[in-house]
Amino acid sequence: MSERQQTTATISRLSTSDAAFHHRLDELLDWEGVSDKAVQARVEEILASVKQRGDAAVVEATNRFDRLAVTSMDELTLTPEQLESAFHNLPAEQREALSSAAERIKRYHERQKPNSWQYEEADGTVLGQKVTPLDRAGIYVPGGKAAYPSSVLMNAIPAHVAGVREIVMVVPTPDGVLNELVLAAAHLAGVDYVFTIGGAQAVAALAYGTESVPRVDKIVGPGNIYVATAKRAVFGQVGIDMIAGPSEIMVVSDGVTDPEWLAMDLFSQAEHDEDAQAILVSWDAEHLDAVEAAIERLLPSLEREAIVRESLRRRGALVLCQDAQEAITLINRVAPEHLELSVAAPIHG
Structure with a gap:
């Protein structure tokens, strides 16, 4: 050597x-x-459990992995009023920084937005491209070892620009710790639903739907090895952005x-x-x-x-x-x- x-x-x-x-x-x-076989086996078990048992499996996994003691999904659901309060309670400098970032992201993606088009050939054949927004998108926001309000803005705002009807956000809160910047960003970005869940169980809830979590058409956003492995597994059931390592x-x-x-x-x-x-x-x-x-x-x-x-x-x-x-x-x-x-x-x- x-x-x-x-x-x-x-x-x-x-x-x-x-x-x-x-x-x-x-x-x-x-x-x-x-992403070894042990991780994949654990993820497959969680996905199957959520698919079969819905909210109960999500609550069980969240208590286990995020060290909580909740009894229902109601305790893992944030209201629009909570998100709005988080935004208004931020220091003015942070509110302004988030708002400025949101506006810049919106301006950029408005220029990137694809458009429908068509044309007619001499024989009367009409050809073209029809761009239709998804009905519902799910965004995964890291919230375990670090919290990133930028992930909220960079995923939710382009979805709004594209015309997505509803946005469902999941964010883990280990030990019950909420990050006010992340919640404020969700308010600013116009997120419709926020659930304080993470990991493979959150991906499963978005992909399959539960009694509380609406099923989405596409899941985007970064996460740890369990999140990436789960996204790979549910691809086809829903769309995903990428297998992000x-x-x-x-x-x-x-x-x-x-x-x-x-x-x-x-x-x-x-x-x-x-x-x-x-x-x-x-x-x-x-x-x-x-x-x-x-x-x-x-x-x-x-x-x-x-x-x-x-x-x-x-x-x-x-x-x-x-x-x-x-x-x-x-x-x-x-x-x-x-x-x-x-x-x-x-x-x-």
């Missing part, structure tokens, strides 16, 4: 010049390995950026959960050393240190490549969810 192919206590160090590099990279990127980021640096800034950028995705992936690529070995030192220095100051540390240990990497062109090859190979080019000048493939 070469000096650059070692694994530290915090994050792996890889080098493209090492003979085993591509094998190591494949192992690092193998998210399917995270854990959050991931690749940063490419030319060695000029402050190492502490880059460390924090890696943390920004690693903090999502232990399966998240953060990779930094550079052709400057000393720069990678500096970033690694910054990671070690800053980690103890993080509120979510344990999650970040585990994410970096399991799926993170600092990769030394030969030059900018090889970095581009790695970008295309990994095709990350988030790509950051921290370079003084553009790099071209």
Whole structure:
């Protein structure tokens, strides 16, 4: 094992010049390995239970996984008045920030909206495209280890722009903790139903419908390994946006950026959960050393240190490549969810 192919206590160090590099990279990127047979079996059991027993199964699973003690879905349902109250009780600065973000998202997606069209050929044949909005969409909003009001806005507002009639939101609240920003975003985005449920049981409720949760036509939004596995399983019963794996980021640096800034950028995705992936690529070995030192220095100051540390240990990497062109090859190979080019000048493939 070469000096650059070692694994530290915090994050792996890889080098493209090492003979085993591509094998190591494949192992690092193998998210399917995270979704093992045990996870799939557990998800299938939950899906079957919710499909057969409806609300009772959802309540049972929610109590088990979110450490609650509720007796009915009424206790897991939020009213429009609760959402509105959350919005108005926010500090003015937060209300304004949410409102500004919502307006920008709406303007963008109004330009993206596809339109119906048709034309008639000489023989009288009429051809065209008819764009019809879905009746009901379900949005999954992470609410376990972190809460993201942006997920509410980015999923609900495009649905409204498209003309979707009803929007059903699910968000887990482990230990009964509600995130006021998430609820405020739901009010601002015009969500019709909000249920404080998560995991595979929430996906099942949206896909099959229960006595309380309306069945939807499509499920969108990110979640953990159980959510992703459940979405894969119900695809066909309902539409889904994609099989989204854990959050991931690749940063490419030319060695000029402050190492502490880059460390924090890696943390920004690693903090999502232990399966998240953060990779930094550079052709400057000393720069990678500096970033690694910054990671070690800053980690103890993080509120979510344990999650970040585990994410970096399991799926993170600092990769030394030969030059900018090889970095581009790695970008295309990994095709990350988030790509950051921290370079003084553009790099071209």
